[in-house]
Amino acid sequence: RKEVEQDPGPFNVPEGATVAFNCTYSNSASQSFFWYRQDCRKEPKLLMSVYSSGNEDGRFTAQLNRASQYISLLIRDSKLSDSATYLCVVTNTGGFKTIFGAGTRLFVKA
């Protein structure tokens, strides 16, 4: 089993749609959780951290369920500029080991 698993997609959605990405992780001792975004031929950039209480940043909402070892990302009112690969990220070993999921590709169409 992979340490971090994501649905690879691609997700093809129209502008304005709501889309949800899921991620599961295998190590129950994992400490920190993030969603990163990677555009084609660019470096990954942090989208948002994920907390157990859930957190929201504008159109983006992230949830963490430690009991189920499950992380989610919800994007509301999708924009063309949201087209990218979304990477689920988990850290272990005191935060020094970072494990990236394989990424979920999103295409938002006009």
Add this chain to the structure above:
Amino acid sequence: DTAVSQTPKYLVTQMGNDKSIKCEQNLGHDTMYWYKQDSKKFLKIMFSYNNKELIINETVPNRFSPKSPDKAHLNLHINSLELGDSAVYFCASSQVINEQYFGPGTRLTVT
């Protein structure tokens, strides 16, 4: 000002050669990383350094040797390059458990 910089951006070389990639961060972070992103776009950690000390070595072949002369620099030297080493190599830095800032990547092609 570039937060995390890498040189070179592109590297084309032949099998068997030795090459180095340099990374510098001006964020004052204590922790630096090297990642490899292969042709399937899977991003995998290779090394983590904290205050110039190696913390994580993810079963990387010993042809790969990282060196951290100071907290702001983490270089990667690769001996006897193989075709399978072709990938994009990203350097990153962070304060532990916090957001990582990535460099623009070095696209290595081994022919």
